[in-house]
Amino acid sequence: xxxxxxxxxxxxxxxxxxxxxxxxxxxxxxxxxxxxxxxxxxxxxxxxxxxxxxxxxxxxxxxxxxxxxxxxxxxxxxxxxxxxxxxxxxxxxxxxxxxxxxxxxxxxxxxxxxxxxxxxxxxxxxxxxxxxxxxxxxxxxxxxxxxxxxxxxxxxxxxxxxxxxxxxxxxxxxxxxxxxxxxxxxxxxxxxxxxxxxxxxxxxxxxxxxxxxxxxxxxxxxxxxxxxxxxxxxxxxxxxxxxxxxxxxxxxxxxxxxxxxxxxxxxxxxxxxxxxxxxxxxxxxxxxxxxxxxxxxxxxxxx
Numbered sequence: 001x002x003x004x005x006x007x008x009x010x011x012x013x014x015x016x017x018x019x020x021x022x023x024x025x026x027x028x029x030x031x032x033x034x035x036x037x038x039x040x041x042x043x044x045x046x047x048x049x050x051x052x053x054x055x056x057x058x059x060x061x062x063x064x065x066x067x068x069x070x071x072x073x074x075x076x077x078x079x080x081x082x083x084x085x086x087x088x089x090x091x092x093x094x095x096x097x098x099x100x101x102x103x104x105x106x107x108x109x110x111x112x113x114x115x116x117x118x119x120x121x122x123x124x125x126x127x128x129x130x131x132x133x134x135x136x137x138x139x140x141x142x143x144x145x146x147x148x149x150x151x152x153x154x155x156x157x158x159x160x161x162x163x164x165x166x167x168x169x170x171x172x173x174x175x176x177x178x179x180x181x182x183x184x185x186x187x188x189x190x191x192x193x194x195x196x197x198x199x200x201x202x203x204x205x206x207x208x209x210x211x212x213x214x215x216x217x218x219x220x221x222x223x224x225x226x227x228x229x230x231x232x233x234x235x236x237x238x239x240x241x242x243x244x245x246x247x248x249x250x251x252x253x254x255x256x257x258x259x260x261x262x263x264x265x266x267x268x269x270x271x272x273x274x275x276x277x278x279x280x281x282x283x284x285x286x287x288x289x290x291x292x293x294x295x296x297x298x299x300x301x302x303x
Contacts, residue, residue, distance in 0.1 A: 032105070032126075032128055032129065032132065034273075035047055035104070035105060036105070038070065038073075038255060039070070039073065039074065039077070039107075042105070042136050042139070043106075043110060043136035043137075043139045043140050044078070044106075044107040044110050044111060044136070044140075045104070045105040045106070045107045045136070046074070046077040046078070046080075046081070046104070046107035046108065046169075047104045047105065047107075047170070048077060048080065048104075048169050048170040048197070049077070049080060049170070049245045049248040049249075049295065050073055050075075050076025050077045050079060050080055050245065050247075050248040050251070051076055051077075051079040051080035051082075051083045051241065051244055051245055052076055052079075052244055052245065052246075052247040052248065053079070053083070053244055057247075058072070058247040058248075058250040058251040058254065059072050059251055059254055060250070060254050061254040061255075061257040061258040061261060064254070064258065065258060065262075066255055066258040066259050066262060069251055069254050069255040069258055070255055072251055073248070073251050073252065073255065076247075076248065076251075077107075078111070080197070080245070081107075081108060081111050081169075083241070083244075083297075084169075084195070084197055084297060085115070085116070087237065087239050087297055087299075088193070088195045088237070088297070088299055090112070090115075090116050091116060093164070093165055093193050093195070094112050094116055094118055094164075094165055094167065094193075094195070095116040095117050095118055096118060096119070096164035096165070097118070097119050097121075097161075097162075097163045097164045097165075098112050098118040098119065098120045098121070098163065098164065098165050098166070098167060099120075099121050099123065099156070099163045099165070099166040099167070099187065099188075100112065100120050100121065100122045100123060100166075100167050100168075100169075101123045101153050101156075101166055101167065101168045101171060101172070101175075102123065102124065102125075102153060102168055102169070102170075102171020102172070102174065102175075103122035103123055103124050103129075103133065103148070103171075104124070104129065104169075104171075105129055105132050105133060105136070106122050106129070106132070106133035106136050106137065106146065106148065108167065108169050109122035109133065109137075109146050109148075110136060110137060110140050110142060110146060112167065113137075113140075113142040113145040113146050114140060114142055117145075118145070119145050120145060120146045120147070121147050121149055121160070121163075122146055122147065122148045122149065123149050123151050123153060123156070124148065124149070124150060124151075125150065125151065125152055125153070126150075127150050129148070130148040130149075130150050131148075133146070133148040134146075134148050153171075153174075153175050153180055153183070154175060154176055154179045154180055154183055155183070156183045156184070156186070156187050157187070158186050158187050161186075161187040161188075161189075162187060162188060162189035162192070163187050163188050163189065163192060164188075164189060164192050164193075165188070165192050165193040165194070165195060166184055166187075166188060166192075166193075166194045166195070167195045167196075168194075168195070168196045168197070168198070169197045170197060170198060170199065172196050172198050172224075173198060173199065173210075173214070173216035173217060173218045173219070174215075174216050174217070177219065177223065177224060177227040178227040178230060178231070180227075181194070181227045181228050181230070181231035181233060181300075182230075182231045184231065184233075185231040185232050185233070185302065188302050189302070190302055190303070191301065191302060192301070192302050193299055193300065193301055193302075194228070194233060194299070194300040194301075194302075195297075195298070195299050195300075196224070196297070196298045196299075196300070197295075197296070197297050197298075198218075198224075198295075198296060198298070199218060199293050199294070199295055200218065200219065200220055200221050200224075200293070200294045200295075200296050201218050201219060201220050201292075201293065201294075202220070202291060202292060202293065202294050203291070203292045205287065205292050206218075206287045206292030206293040209280075209283045209284060209286075209287050209292070209293070210284070210287070210293060213280040213283075213284075221238065221294070221296060221298065224298060228300045232302060232303050233300035233301065233302055233303070234300060234301050234303055235298060235299075235300055236299055236300065236301045237297070237298065237299035238296060238297070238298055238299075239296065239297040240294060240295070240296050241295050241296065241297060242288060242291075242293070242294050242295045242296075245288070245295045246285065246288045246289055249281050249282070249284045249285035249288060250285060252281045253278055253281035253282055253285065256274050256277050256278045256281060257278060259274060260274050260275070260278070
């Protein structure tokens with residue numbers, strides 16, 4: 001049987017752990033303005049796929065403006081968090097002290113704080129994101145409930161624990177999973193949850209497509225379960241939402257194409273970056289539909 005981890009072409013593959021953290025942090029610092037442009041203006045900005053539970057077709061560049069498509073993407077990204085909240089029982093599992101690991105620009109952290117009253121520690125390894133998260137929290141009136149922390153997820157401390165739950169929305173693919181779960185075991189209370197929404201591998205081609213563009217090290221659900229079990233966590237819930245999230249890539253590609261087609265004064269460098277993004281989005285869509293990647297929601301419970 002092919003080992004999916006061995007065939008991954010992640011740009012992080014040849015780096016030592018400290019360099020990985022630096023490279024990923026710089027990658028996201030560099031993307032800040034792009035994320036705001038595509039998924040903003042905020043305050044709840046998300047950098048993850050959207051959830052499309054109905055048969056309504058995604059918007060296409062030929063039929064909508066970039067702003068129309070961006071608006072639809074944002075609605076469905078919020079829909080993904082609403083779906084996660086439902087299947088994870090957020091009203092009692094994510095309403096206390098929550099660790100949002102790999103928080104991006106804080107959209108999820110604000111969601112848990114505003115919708116469920118959680119006290120959230122928003123963890124990022126991108127220094128430029130900390131003031132952005134804090135500013136958005138003030139704008140939402142939850143600055144007393146959301147604290148941004150620049151930290152390597154593999155080096156979390158128990159200083160302000162224990163936490164009732166940890167959440168990772170398409171961020172866990174950047175972590176050393178055994179080390180991360182071992183560290184979570186120190187900061188999550190007994191009976192607490194680790195809630196993960198992630199893209200999991202089912203074949204080598206999917207590994208290459210996902211890893212090359214997003215600078216991560218994806219794995220299988222079985223890899224997660226093994227690492228979690230070694231640290232004292234049990235996989236108690238698994239939900240596959242691959243089909244319901246596939247339209248995201250069509251809309252994401254449509255937004256990029258609409259931007260390229262519009263007369264918006266893009267520089268030559270920006271046009272090249274957008275063309276690369278368009279090709280990457282199309283490749284993700286192909287793997288999603290072909291079964292090379294799986295979008296899943298996992299919940300682990302600390303024994």
